[in-house]
Amino acid sequence: MEKKLGVYICTGCSIGDAVDVEKLGNISKNALRVPVVKSHFALCGKEGIELIKNDIKSGEVNTIIVAACSPRVKYEEFDFPGCLVERVPVRELAVWSQEPEQAQLAAEDYVKMGVIKAQKGDIPEPYMMETVKTILVIGGGITGMTAALNAANTGYQVVLVEKEDKLGGFANKLYKKVPTAPGEYSEPLIVDTDIDKTIKEVESNQNIKVYKSAKVENTEGQPGQFNVTISSNGSSENVMIGSIILAAGWRPYDATKLEHLGYGKSQDVVTNIELEEIARKGKITRPSDGKEAKKVAFIQCAGQRDPNHLSYCSAMCCTTSLKQAKYVRQNPDATAMILYKDIRTPGKLEFYYKAAQDDPGVMLTKGEVKGVSDAGNGNLYVEMEDSLLGKKVKIEADLVVLATGVVPATVDDPILNLQYRQGPGLPDLELFDGFADSNFICFQYETRRTGVYAAGAVRQPMNMAEAQEDAAGAALKAIQAAEHVAKGVAVHPRAWDMTFPDPFMQRCTSCKRCTEECPFGAIDEDEKGTPFYKPGRCRRCATCMGACPERIVSFKDYHVDMIGSMMKNISVPSDDDKPRIIVLACENDAYPAIDTTAFQHGKLDPAVRFIQLRCLGSTNLVWIADALSRGVDGMLLLGCKYGENYQCHFAKGSELANYRLGKVQETLGRLQLEAERVGMLQVAIDEYDKIPQMITDFVNRVKEIGPNPFKGF
Amino acid sequence: MSEQTSKQASRVLVIGGGFSGLTTAVDAAETGAEVIVIEKNPYLGGRVSQLNKYFPKLCPPICGLEINFRRVKTNPLITLYPMSEVESISGGPGDYNVTVKVNPRYVNENCVACNACAEACPAERPNAYNFGMDTTKAAYLPFNQAFPQRYVIDSAHCKGDCGKACREACKYNAIDLGMKPETKSFKVDSVVVATGWNPYDANKLDILGFGKVKNVITNMMMERLASPTGPTGGKIVRPSDGKPVNSIAFVQCAGSRDENHLAFCSYICCMASLKQTTYIREQNPESKVRIFYIDLRTPGKYEKFYAKIKEDANVAFTKGKVANIVQAEGSDDVLVEAEDMLTGDKVKVKFDMVVLATGMEPAGASQRISGVDYSTDGFALSNPGVFSTGCSKNPMDVAKSGQDATGAVMKAIQTGQRR
Amino acid sequence: MAEQVINPDLNFVKDIIASGGESLKKCYQCSTCTVVCNVTPDSKPFPRKEMMYAQWGMKDKLINNPDVWLCHQCSDCTAQCPRGAKPGEVLGAVRKMTIEEYATPGFLAKMVGDSKYLLLLFALPILIFGAYALIQGHTSLGSIPRGSNGEIVYALFMPVFPYIDLTFGTVAFLAAVSFFFGIRKYWSAMGGGMSMDGNIVNSVTETVSEILSHRRFQKCNVTKERSTSHLLVFYAFAGLAITTTWAIVYLYGFHRESPYPQYDPMKILGNVSALALLLGITLVANNRLKNAEKAGKGSYFDWLFISVIYGIVITGLLSEILRLAGVAVLAYPVYFVHLVFIFFLFAYAPFSKMAHMVYRTTAMVFARHTQREG
Structure with a gap:
């Protein structure tokens, strides 16, 4: 044109x-x-x-x-x-x-x-490639099956991979489940899981292909073009996949680590999962002598909320124990005693708590369980301190149930087995104790691997009903990703963006910076280090453009030369007392904050000129070198908060910008310029009231250093 | 716009433009659906726009809203109707007829948000956005990052000649005092109810002193007090005398888990109070905080946030619900009474200020939409074709609301397909 | 402190539920109840801990616990309870069970507390007084002797001596003995491990003065009117007790036989007391009904007691009116029923709610004596 x-x-x-x-x-x-x-x-x-x-x-x-x-x-x-x-x-x-x-x-x-x-x-012109829209669901539990059904019923082909030889996951092990109710609960408070119905529905759905006793061996390619190797019963098969739902579920916390609670020492200390197995066989009996248990103590937070075991709360154990108390109470002479730190039945689950406890034989008390010991009469003592029943009490029980917590499948297994330069699993998992969770409060399904959406207990501890809701959301995100890639449009957060990184490979020196830095692992490399851009994985933050010392990465409407040329056209006053400072601002947070300052007629130092960047991660050091060498007195980068609770919508952009600034010193040294002329500040979108002062302070610092000696050249 | 798009596109009407509604709209439109958003306020963002920070990251709510607003702005499939209310829904899945009343804003699209009308406006109105803790002019912008960035005239507080001054001050012909309520009707495949929640009316908590005892505020008022856009510019001070807050009590379950008020647990209040503890502790390092609770509910990873706050020696936790709040004699301090259940003694403690952690009452408790089913508590129920999401469905936090809204879109889109 | 072994007694939980504490299990231990209670001490307040003990079937912690009697069932706790657990009602049930526990013989306590035995309990006085009537040959209306002026004289129907006084004397004696044993057991059960250095005379005096003034009832919010109604019932009973004593003095001291003229000061006191009792018990019943939603509807145990008092006062007044009106056909049967009710009240006093005045007084003295209250 x-x-x-x-x-x-x-x-x-x-x-x-x-x-x-x-x-x-x-x-x-x-x-x-x-x-x-x-x-x-x-x-x-x-x-x-x-x-x-x-x-x-x-x-x-x-x-x-x-x-x-x-x-x-x-x-x-x-x-x-x-x-x-x-x-x-x-x-x-x-x-x-x-x-x-x-x-x-x-x-x-x-x-x-x-x-x-x-x-x-x-x-912009979209990046078009051959794509498929088949959805891969990893995990055939309630979450995976629900996700698969949702996608299939919307008209998408689904491939479901389950590691066991039967679909159903944890629900298969349950005796009964908590019913759903729109408000108050009434009897029955325990109902059949009906998991077989769902399994049947999945297995008879024409759009769903199920692999059992199967595993994802390898995932290559990119959204729209994932080449997934599935091994099952000794043979393996490759399928083309559009996007992936990770619903690999959870396992209970290893109770052998809970010896202080008697596990392993007494046969009559069992986990809540083991109790389900006992209940499925009929009466609630003691493993030691097969006698019916009549005094069952439930120890809540058996490992959870304990930095020595699991530092998080498993969210569902309180409700589970209330449910299991009703198992015990199927014998009218039996008592179920729930020993808790806090009963956590948020929202309408409070109604379940109320209904389940309204039973003569269901007893609850708060306290700190210190241990389980032998009562000497064949029973056990649960030792409690600071309890509502007394400062120090022993509760006699003939069966002790440990309400153990949730450990995500991803804690020690990448599951996805991505053939990505940056590794086989999802990054950032250590921030979430191994859960495939999102760092974003507002965007719960966003992971740092495009086209991969986690759902269910692998994402966060949750109950069955919540997992089903979660599965629906993940299915939608997976569909959305497959559709966007097919149209050549980005996904969250630049879901409107049709541009894509277009590297001029002839000038690539295989320095690997882009492949290392891309927050989304969108760039692979061969053994020589030559990068391969996978636009399907790309979120268009342009971190690669900022990383590249050869300035070869460009987007149709955003490239190094464009921003560089804009800078070159900024006036640099020749007066020594009129400094010129360029502020590079992230367009998602810093710029809207500046905009708000201006909207309120807040005055910004006249020395500064603002340039919006897609993300601070796209800051290329050449801009700084060029600007300072033509007399600009200083440069300030305004980006999102980084660290543990990072706010950058591209996860690592602002952090990488800061990292690169550490390296700019060398360049400035070559120019014999002070490193302090360049700075970076973290700013949140609501800190518009602080921005004028932040900028003035920076300008004053630069003024103190004095005018740029290159001024006027 | 609607006549041009292809016939296959699912048509979704979203009631509510708060966090849940926006997420629904964006996710539906980005999956190819045509979306109509009905919002009763003159701005989008709902309750979260009033929050100072989100837990547990302590990040600003407007950050996520900005991204979603940008997606709304760039997506031609989304049509917004602020200041609108759904009057009725009829029909069935795949073929609903929704009647909507669009209330007059008295400011048209010519508005450039220059503030001239507000400057000229002679009348003031209590600022509901700040829970009445301050006032605005009757011609006002709801808050400075409001979207859409367009002024509005509160006709209830701008009677008689009041509007004339605004009209004369506007250089852009943006004031239209002749605007009348309009009724529109939309044909859609599915409806998503995302009407959200209201803070439970603390005046009904008779033994907790709100409205009678000075310096007893609600947690939502606390958000506004801590916010830079709030009535005190973000300084947390006592409402009665502007004194700095050195000691503060949080009263959990103020109306929640209580059959005399809201029988359910409101989910967010424990985390909200822990979050607000950080507001105080950050502003005043000398301050002391005491949280009175029944059960501290910080599920999942929120436990780690709780654990961090517990490490602060100036923050105390007392198991025992507060059931009596009175003014301390001869001062504006507040006397709080509870049983410290772990020692088993009644305690009466004086504080500078008390925050009632009031819960969420679903919008359906006070206003029901004809054509939507509700539970006795006022939560909207889902049925094929009409889907309830977010806090109109269940008490939940922002993270869960977003997740739930995305799930609601999945169901809504399927409804469109079956047409 | 030795570690306490907790072994919940499920049957005790079920008993409390059956005794009117059916909402017991709804309690989730928030302690709203203890805070809104105006009559509890600040240290180790009730009724929250009692709710926990009751939920866990910890009988020892409740049966020996004077706190359950310090509770006057204001029902402020019940009204404010966020869960509808009605601590007031639960403590009421526990009080009933305390009476059952200590009252001797125990089987009578069980019978009084259970509606199944109601007819049986009434059968006893009916048989006794029926037998008396037959012994005297009262087979028809005409066979009952009249006064010198043909007026109705109940003493001629059922002579005060030996029938009335020997019967009621025996009954009162047995009740007193039963109370004595019950209270002795109760006092020592409460006393386990407690220090008792207070002056017992002072404790008793203060307690009595408090009861006479009904100060504690005035601290109630929801059931504020009860301070009036209970006071009326209390003093009406006192008035009737004085009247009875007076009558004994007339009979055995001055050999004055009934009926006494209406202007006789003793008669006036009796009539005023009866009317006060009628008014008082009506207010009690009324308040209960009015506050049922907030304070709970009350148990069988409560309503049995209220009904018996109604029975006594109504049949008593009717007996007098019918006697004066000379309606013999109604007067004798009504008087007969009156005697049955009085028997019921006295004979079963150690086992019915009537016993509360003894147990509560004891517990209040104990609380003062052990510095639980001051």
Whole structure:
């Protein structure tokens, strides 16, 4: 497409009062050679939009620079399909956040940058490849089966891989389950799992292919094109997969580590899972002598909430013990005693707690269980301290049940067996005690492996009903991923983005930085270190573009040269007392914060010019070197918080930017410039009230260092 | 727009534009469905927009909202109707007819959010967004990162000539005082109810002193007090005299797990109080916090957050529900009475301020939509074609709401397919 | 402190439930009850811990526990209980079981507490007084002697001596003996391991003064009116007790035979007391019904006691009215029923709710004596 540029300047919202619009127009026309330059009092109004639309219709323009307000507002108005649109926030960055005397120069800089950006950018074209949309579900328990049924019933082919020789997972081991109720619970409080019905439904579904006694040996490729090797009963098979649902489930915590609670010392100390097996056989009996148990003590948090065992809470054990108390109470002469730290039946499960405890033989008390000892009469004592029954008590029981916790399958097995340069499993698992959980509160299904969505107890400790809900969500995300990849569009968080990294491989030096740094493991490499970009795995954060010392990675509307050229067009005042500082801001958090500061007419230091980046991870060090070598006094990077509770939507972007800054010193040293001229600050989107001070402080620091000696060269 | 899209696209109407509704909308549209979002407020984001931080990461809610807003903005399949309410739903799966009342905003799309109308507006209104702890002009922007970024005129507080000043101040012809409520109807395949929750009315907790005893606030008020956009600019001070808060009590289950009020557990309050403990402890290193609870409910990984707070020597936990709150004699301090069950003695302790960890009442408890089924507590129930999600379905936190909303989309999309 | 071994007694739990504590198991130990209770001491307050003991069937912790009697069933706990566990009702059930536990003979206590035996219990006085009537040959209305003016004289129907006084004297004596043994057992059961350095005379005096003033009832919120109704019943009983003593003095001291004229001060006291009792017990019943939703509907044990008092006061007043009106056909049967009710009250006092006045007083003295209360 031959670009026909048009600059449209809005004079409303005080822009016209603060800025010499004619001069701005002339700069666009003469210096930047933009053929069409127009202004309007309210560009976003019907008339203003018509003005632009008419120029588009007449073929005069197809690349539109709107010098008006922030891209975060009036997005519907300034949407011109088929055209490249560049929004220049003159109102916010040059007028509302600047003193009147500073507005003109700022507006000129921002308009120039907008025009350069439009000149250097192109309309995105999607990355098209042959894809399949088959969904792979790993795990044939209630979660996996529910996910498979959801996807299959929506019309997708599903491949279900189960490690056992029977579908059903943990539900097969259960005697009964907790029923579901919209509100209050009533008898029966224990009901059949009906797992066989679900198994039948799965096995008879034409869209679902089930592999039993099977394992995923290898997963190669990328979403839309995963080549998955499934081994089953000695033979293996390759299937093409679009996206993956990880529903590998959990196992109970190893009770042999709970010797202090009597496990292994007395036969009559069993786990809650073992109790299910006992219950399935009929009466609740003691393993030691086969006699019916009449005094059953349940020890809650048997390992959970204990840093020596599991530091988390398993969320479902309280409800499970209440359910199992009802097993015990099938004998009207038996008592079930639940010994807890806190009863955790959140939400409407409180109704289950209430119903289950309203039984003469169900007894509960809070306290710290210290141990289990022999009572000398064939029974056991559960020793408790700080209990509601007394400071130090022994509870006599003929059977002790340990409510052991949930350990995710992923804690020691990658399960997915990805053939990825960065490893076979999901990264970050150590943050979540081995669960395939998400770091994102708002986006629970987001993992750092595109097209892989975890559900059920492998993701978080949860009960069966919750797992079924979770499975539905994961199925939707898997479908979404398969569909997006087929259309060549990114998935979360840039779910609208049709660009993709397009490396110019001839200049690649196989330095491996991109393959190492990509937060999503989207880039593999051969034995020589040559990278292979897998756009299906890519989230478009452009961390690779920032990492590449050869500057070979580019996107249609975002590349090293584009941002570099924009920087080159920023004015650098020759006065020594007027520093120029460039602030690179993450467009997801830092920029909206700056935008809000400006919206509130908060004043930002006139020394700074802001440039939005997709993610701070895309910061290429060449920008810093180039800018500083042409006299820019300092550069500040504003990005998301990183560390354990990182907030970066691309997981590692801001952290990597900071890591790279550590390396820029060398370059600055070569230029004989002070390292302090370049800095990075972490800022959250709601810290707009702090931004002016943060920036002023940085500017003052640079002022203290003194003007850049390259100024004027 | 709707007439141009292909016939296969599922049409989903989402009631509620809070966190659950937005997630539903974004996930449905990104799977190819046409989505209509009905939101009763003039802004999107619902309850979470009032929160200062999310637990357990202590990150700002607006961060995730910003991403979702951007997705809404870039997705032509989503149509938003703020200030709107569903009046009725009729029909069945694959063929629902939904009637919606769109209330007048009195500010049209010409608004550039320049604040001129608010400056000119002579009238004030109590700021419900800040739970009445301050006021705004009757022409106002709900909060500074509100989406859509468009002003609104509160006609209940802008009577007579009041609107004229606004209209004259606006250079962009954005004030339209003649706007009338409109009724629209939509044909959709499925409906997702994401109407969310309201904080339980603390005035009903007679023995906990709210409204009668000074410096007894609710946890949602605490969020606003701690927020930089709140009435005190983020400084946590006593409402009665602006004094710094050196000692504070959190009263758990204030109305939750209580058959006289909300019989269910509200899920979020334990974590919310632990989170708010960090607000206080961060602002005032000398401060002392005491949390009175029945059972501390921090399921799953939240336990680790609890464990961290427990390490703080200035934070005490007392097993025992507070059942009496009175003003300390001769001061604005608050006297709290409970039984410390592990020592087995009644305690009466004085605090600078008391936070009632009030629970979530589902929106259906106060307002029901014709065509949606509800439980006795007011939770919306799902049936084929109409799906309840988020806190209108069950008390849950933000993380669970997002997850649940995605699951609701799965079901909604299937409804469209069977058409 | 020695570790206590906990061995829950499921049957005890079931007994409490059967005795009116059916909501017992709903308690989730939040302690709202102890905080809203205005009559509990601040240290080791009730009724939260009692709820726990009751849920676990820890009989020893309840039966020997004076706290269950310090509770006056204001029902503030029940009204505020977030779970509908009704601690007030549960403690009421525990009190009933305490009476059953200590009252001698035990089988009578079981019978009084169980509606199945109600007819049997009534059968005893009916048989006794029926036998008396037959012995005297009262086979028809006409066979009953009248007064000199043809008026109805109950003493001629059922002579005070030997029938009435010997019967009731024996019954009262047996009840007193039963109470004595019950209380002695109870006192020593409560006393296990307690230090008792207080002055017993002081403890008794203070307790009596508190009972006379009904101060504690005034601390109740939900059932505030009960301080009036219970006070009325209490003083009405006192009035009737004085009236009875007075009558004995008249009979055996001054050899004045009944009926006494209506203006006789003793008669006036008796009538006023009876009316006060009627009013008081009506208020009691009314309050219970009115507060049923908040405070619980009460147990069989409670209502049996209320009904018996109703029976006594109504038949008593009717006997008098019918006697004065000369309606013999009704007067004698009503008087007969009156005697049956009085028998019921006295004979079963150590086993019925009537016993609360003795056990509660004992527990209150004990609490003072051991500095549990001061």
